[in-house]
Structure formats: C-alpha cells, structure tokens
Amino acid sequence: MNLKEIIRYFSSWLGLGALVGILSGSASAVFLIALEWATNYRETHLWVIGLLPVAGFGIGWIYHHYGSKSLKGNNLILEEIYKSTHPIPIQMAPLVLFGTLATHLFGGSAGREGTAIQMGGSLADQLTKWFKLHAENRRLVLIAGVAGGFASVFGTPLAGAIFALEWMLHRKFRWKSLFPAFLTAFVAHWVCELVWQVSHTQFSIPDIPIHSLRNLLWVIPAGIAFGISARIFSKTTQFFSGQFSKMISYPPLRPFIGGLLIGGIVWISDSTTYLGLGVPRILEAFETPLPWYDWLAKTGLTGLTLGAGFKGGEVTPLFFTGATLGNSMSAWIPLPIALLAGMGFVGVFSGATNTPIACTIMGMELFGIESGVFLGIACLIAYIFSGKSSIYSSQNLESKILLFPEKRYLSSLKKHFK
Numbered sequence: 001m002n003l004k005e006i007i008r009y010f011s012s013w014l015g016l017g018a019l020v021g022i023l024s025g026s027a028s029a030v031f032l033i034a035l036e037w038a039t040n041y042r043e044t045h046l047w048v049i050g051l052l053p054v055a056g057f058g059i060g061w062i063y064h065h066y067g068s069k070s071l072k073g074n075n076l077i078l079e080e081i082y083k084s085t086h087p088i089p090i091q092m093a094p095l096v097l098f099g100t101l102a103t104h105l106f107g108g109s110a111g112r113e114g115t116a117i118q119m120g121g122s123l124a125d126q127l128t129k130w131f132k133l134h135a136e137n138r139r140l141v142l143i144a145g146v147a148g149g150f151a152s153v154f155g156t157p158l159a160g161a162i163f164a165l166e167w168m169l170h171r172k173f174r175w176k177s178l179f180p181a182f183l184t185a186f187v188a189h190w191v192c193e194l195v196w197q198v199s200h201t202q203f204s205i206p207d208i209p210i211h212s213l214r215n216l217l218w219v220i221p222a223g224i225a226f227g228i229s230a231r232i233f234s235k236t237t238q239f240f241s242g243q244f245s246k247m248i249s250y251p252p253l254r255p256f257i258g259g260l261l262i263g264g265i266v267w268i269s270d271s272t273t274y275l276g277l278g279v280p281r282i283l284e285a286f287e288t289p290l291p292w293y294d295w296l297a298k299t300g301l302t303g304l305t306l307g308a309g310f311k312g313g314e315v316t317p318l319f320f321t322g323a324t325l326g327n328s329m330s331a332w333i334p335l336p337i338a339l340l341a342g343m344g345f346v347g348v349f350s351g352a353t354n355t356p357i358a359c360t361i362m363g364m365e366l367f368g369i370e371s372g373v374f375l376g377i378a379c380l381i382a383y384i385f386s387g388k389s390s391i392y393s394s395q396n397l398e399s400k401i402l403l404f405p406e407k408r409y410l411s412s413l414k415k416h417f418k
Contacts, residue, residue, distance in 0.1 A: 010179065016127065017144055017180045021187025024120035024148030028188065029196030031097055031115055032153065038105040039276050046272065049107035052263050056108075056255025059099045060309050064251045067095045073311075074114050075394035077121040081142050081168050082396060084135040088142075092122040099311030107262065107275045109301040110312025112153055117313075120149025120188070136174075143168070144180040148188030154315075155193060155200030159362030161185040166355045168396070201279055203286060203345075205367045207336040208374075218333050219343065219374055222326065223381025226344055229325050230351025230386040233299050233318060237391065240307025251309065258308020262301065274301045278320040285323035285341040289331070294324035314391045315349060322348030335374075342367045343378035350379035351386030354395060 001009070042048055063071055070076070070092040080088060100115040124145025128138045143164045151160025161181040192198050209215045244254040266272060273281055274297050284290060302317040326344025330337040342363060350359035356379040363375035388397055 009176065013140070013180045013183065016131070016141060017183035018187050019127065020120070020124045020141060020144045020180075021148050021184040022191055023123040024116070024145055024184065025152040025188030025191030026196065027093065027097075027119040027123060028116045028149060028152035029192040029198045031100070031112070031119065032192070032198050033196070034097075034101055035104060035112060035277075038101050042105055042107060042276065043272065048105065049263055049266055049272070049275070052106040052108065053256045053259030055102045055106040056259035056308065056310060057252050059102055059311060060252030060255045063095065063099070063309075067091060070095050070118075072394070074117055074392055077117065077142060077146065078168065078392060078394040078396075080121075080125070081139050082394075084138050087128065088122050088125040090122060090126055093119040096311055100313075103305065103310040103312050104276050106259070107266065107272070108259075108305040108310040108312065109262070109275055109278070109298065109317060110305050110310060110314075111277065111302075111316035111318070112313050113150060113315035114313030115311070116149035116153035117146050118149075120145035120147075120152075124148070136176075140177050140180050143177050144184035147181040147185040151185035152188040152192035154362070155189060156362045156365040157182075157185040157189040159358050159365055160189070162361050163353075163355055163358035166358050167353065167392075201283070203283070203342070203366050205286070205336070205338045205342045205371050207338065208368075208370045209335060209339070211373055215335065216373070216377065218335055219377045220381060222329055222333055222335075222340060222343055223347055223378045224385045225325060225329065226322055226347030226378060226382035227351040227385030227387075229295060229299070229321055229344075230318070230348045230382060231389045233303070233314070233321060233348065233352055234386075234389040234391050236299055236303030237306050237314070238393075240303045242307075244308050255309040258304060258310065261304060261308075265301065274298050274320075277316045279316070282316075282320050282323045282345070285327040285344075286338040289337070290324055290327050292328040292331075295321045295328065298324065314352070318349045318352050318391075319345050322346070339371060339374060342371060343374055346375055347378040347382040351382035352389075352391045354383060354386075354390055354397065356380050356383040 069089045096115050096118045103110050121142055124141045127141055133141060147161045147164035150163050151157040164181050165177060248254045278298060298317055298320045322344030323341040326340035327337060330340050333340060346359040346363040350356045359379045360376040364372045390397060
C-alpha cells in the first residue's frame with residue numbers, strides 16, 4: 001500500500017470503527033441494564049420461575065415464525081465472516097435481546113456474550129448497505145461488530161479485539177482487520193462504561209505465588225481438567241439440542257418442555273444457585289471452598305437450557321464452570337484458591353472457544369497482569385486437551401493459524417485428543 005491508500009484506510013475505518021463501537025457499546029449497555037433488572041426481579045420474585053415453560057414456548061414461537069434466519073445465532077456471523085453470502089437480518093438484534101432477557105427473567109441458565117455478539121454483528125452489518133461496502137470490507141465490519149459486542153459486555157477491550165480475530169480461526173488472516181477490531185473494541189467499551197455508566201463485575205486474585213518449577217508444573221493437571229471440562233460443556237449442549245430436535249418436531253414445544261424440566265429440577269433441589277448468569281457463585285469461588293459438583297450442575301443446566309431452545313450465551317456459564325472447578329481442585333493442588341478459580345475461569349473458556357490468546361489477555365485484564373504466566377499456561381493446555389470441539393459448531397477448526405504460525409503445531413497436537 002502506498003501512502004495515499006494508507007491514509008484512506010485509516011480515515012475510513014476511523015469513522016466506521018467508531019460508529020460500530022457506538023452502536024455495539026450502546027446495545028450492550030441497554031442489554032446489561034435490562035439484564036440486571038431481570039436477574040434482580042427473578043431473585044426477589046421466585047414464583048416467576050413457574051412461568052419458564054410459557055416463556056419458552058413464546059421464545060420458540062417467535063423464532064419459529066419470525067426469526068428462522070436468525071436461529072443460527074453466533075454461527076451465522078461466523079459463516080458470514082468466512083464466506084460472505086447473505087445479509088445478517090436486522091431483526092436478529094431485537095429477537096436475541098428479547099429471548100435472552102426472557103430466559104434470564106424466568107429462570108433459564110445462560111450467559112450474555114452470545115447476545116452482545118449477535119447484536120453487535122447484526123447492527124454492524126447494516127452499515128454494509130448504508131455505505132455499500134464490498135465483501136472484504138463487510139468481513140472487517142463484522143469482525144469489528146464482534147469485537148465491540150464482546151469488549152463492551154465484559155469490560156475487556158483488549159480481549160474483545162483479540163477474541164474477534166482469533167475466534168474465526170481463519171488461515172487467510174489479514175492485517176487490515178487489526179485497526180477496526182481494536183478501535184471498535186475500545187470505543188464500545190468506553191461508550192458502555194463512560195457514557196451509559198454501566199459497571200462490570202470486579203474480580204481479584206490477591207495471592208500470586210512465585211514462578212517456581214513446582215508451582216508451574218501444578219498448572220498442567222489443572223489445565224488438563226479445564227480442557228476436559230470444556231469438551232464436556234460443548235458436548236452437553238449439543239447432546240440436548242440433538243435430543244430435543246429428534247424427539248419434538250414442533251420447535252416451540254422444545255423450550256416449553258425444557259422449561260418444565262428446569263422448573264422440576266429447581267423444585268426438587270430447592271436451589272436457584274445455578275440459574276441465570278451465576279455471578280454471585282463465581283465471586284464465591286475466588287474466596288471460599290464450594291461443593292465439588294457445582295461445575296457439573298451448571299454445565300448440565302446450561303446445556304439443557306440452550307439445547308432446548310432458550311436464548312443467551314455460553315461464556316458466563318463457562319466462567320462459572322471453570323471457576324468452581326478450579327475452586328474444587330484447591331483440595332489437592334497446592335495453589336491459592338483464587339488463582340485456581342481464575343485459571344479455571346479463563347481456561348475452560350479457552351478450551352470451549354479455541355481462543356487461548358484472547359482468554360489469557362482477558363484474564364490479565366480482569367485479574368491483573370501478575371497472574372499472566374499461570375493463566376497463559378492453563379489456557380494453552382486447556383485449548384489442547386479440549387480436543388476438536390467448540391461451543392460454536394461453525395468454527396473452522398481445520399485452520400488454526402492466526403497471528404502466530406506456531407498454532408499449526410498446536411492444531412496437530414490437539415487432533416490427537418479429539
């Protein structure tokens with residue numbers, strides 16, 4: 001590129017990236033404010049959980065009649081990044097917003113990143129028509145939308161940008177996507193936090209041990225466990241989705257039946273610990289020993305919720321699963337409980353999404369750079385031992401070269417554990 005082309009590139013993406021950041025950051029802010037209200041209302045009015053089957057039928061009916069093109073969710077955005085074929089429908093944003101809020105309000109177990117990514121991608125893709133962008137620039141604007149959605153919903157702009165780039169796992173990585181991704185991630189984060197005054201959950205790992213060989217070796221079995229847990233999580237959602245599709249032909253009935261099952265589990269267990277995001281339990285995992293089965297319970301309930309057809313993301317439940325699994329391993333791994341919870345927090349996420357770089361950066365943004373070495377090793381090992389699996393069925397797992405060519409060797413090693 002000559003100087004004129006470079007100036008044109010930066011000037012055009014300075015405007016487009018900022019616009020996508022404003023749109024995705026504002027959408028995430030509205031979503032997070034509404035989600036906090038829905039969570040608080042459910043916890044103070046537990047009777048609404050009895051309406052979960054009705055809410056499930058409503059979500060299923062609306063998607064069946066008006067949202068068939070949006071059913072793929074995050075996978076649709078991935079497919080359009082890989083190969084630009086069809087516009088992402090604008091109705092994806094309000095549909096996933098409504099579906100996720102209803103899921104959380106009435107007691108489903110789900111996350112929030114899927115909603116933010118889908119809203120960011122859907123809103124960003126509308127710029128394709130407004131500015132008549134060609135296919136390559138459309139991919140860049142979609143990547144920017146993903147970066148903005150992820151960064152603003154978790155308050156991690158660096159991880160948001162890197163996640164959007166690493167998430168697609170595409171062999172044909174283009175340097176042109178760097179500036180839009182990072183600019184949009186930071187703008188979206190600033191808009192959500194400074195303009196809308198949305199605060200994010202604060203985590204802390206107060207005790208970081210020295211980087212001795214003994215301490216670092218203990219990260220290996222923990223990372224293996226996180227990778228296996230990530231694989232179990234991915235397979236659980238796929239299992240429930242397959243069973244509901246096979247046994248119930250009418251789509252709106254699937255979340256209705258799923259709601260009945262979830263309501264029955266809550267009634268029998270007399271506990272709401274595993275509903276919604278589960279943030280209070282995640283915070284507890286950094287401070288005090290918890291029941292060893294917490295990670296299994298959250299994995300199963302989230303798989304049932306999403307597999308039945310309710311809406312939401314998987315990442316916060318992955319945080320829950322990883323943090324509580326790390327917490328339980330403190331009984332036999334001689335590392336601080338908060339550090340193990342933090343390693344699990346990002347490690348299981350890394351294995352389930354195949355994004356070890358983004359997860360390491362996210363951990364340092366959330367917990368502090370001092371824990372980076374432990375987090376990085378845990379994420380890398382979890383990535384390898386999760387096998388050839390992902391919570392995103394459309395993720396291109398055959399080409400894992402992104403910023404570093406060494407990922408081709410990690411990919412080959414990973415195949416041995418599929």
